[in-house]
């Protein structure tokens with residue numbers, strides 16, 4: 597799996613609580629004002645085995661709160677699915693630019709929350725928790741698919 601970086605410093609803006617953030621490499625959207633353009637090029641980043649990423653996360657992410665961001669994680673769907681299956685005891689947020697109906701359904705069983713929708717500069721928001729623009733949605737999954745925005 598191609599990743600850009602893992603931030604273990606503890607984010608409070610990428611989902612509920614203090615979270616480790618895994619930035620997946622590769623995105624074709626090219627949204628204007630993207631905060632992570634270094635994640636766009638799939639030929640950059642570094643290739644890791646899933647088992648090594650899992651081992652690192654288990655060692656360093658002690659509160660088991662993980663956000664998978666990017667880049668566009670679903671471009672590497674089989675690897676992301678394998679990763680979340682191996683972290684079934686973690687609280688996991690997935691940030692994707694896909695719309696909810698376009699997200700493969702199997703992965704939803706392994707996620708606690710999903711943020712869906714492309715970033716749109718003209719709809720930028722700094723007041724909605726965990727999102728960059730008003731068109732996006734942050735949806736609670738485990739515990740009953742409750743849409744909280």
Ligand code: SF4
Pocket residue numbers: 623624625626627630631632633635666667668693714715
């Ligand atoms: S989908 Fe996300 S990572 Fe990709 S260009 Fe848009 S804001 Fe950047």
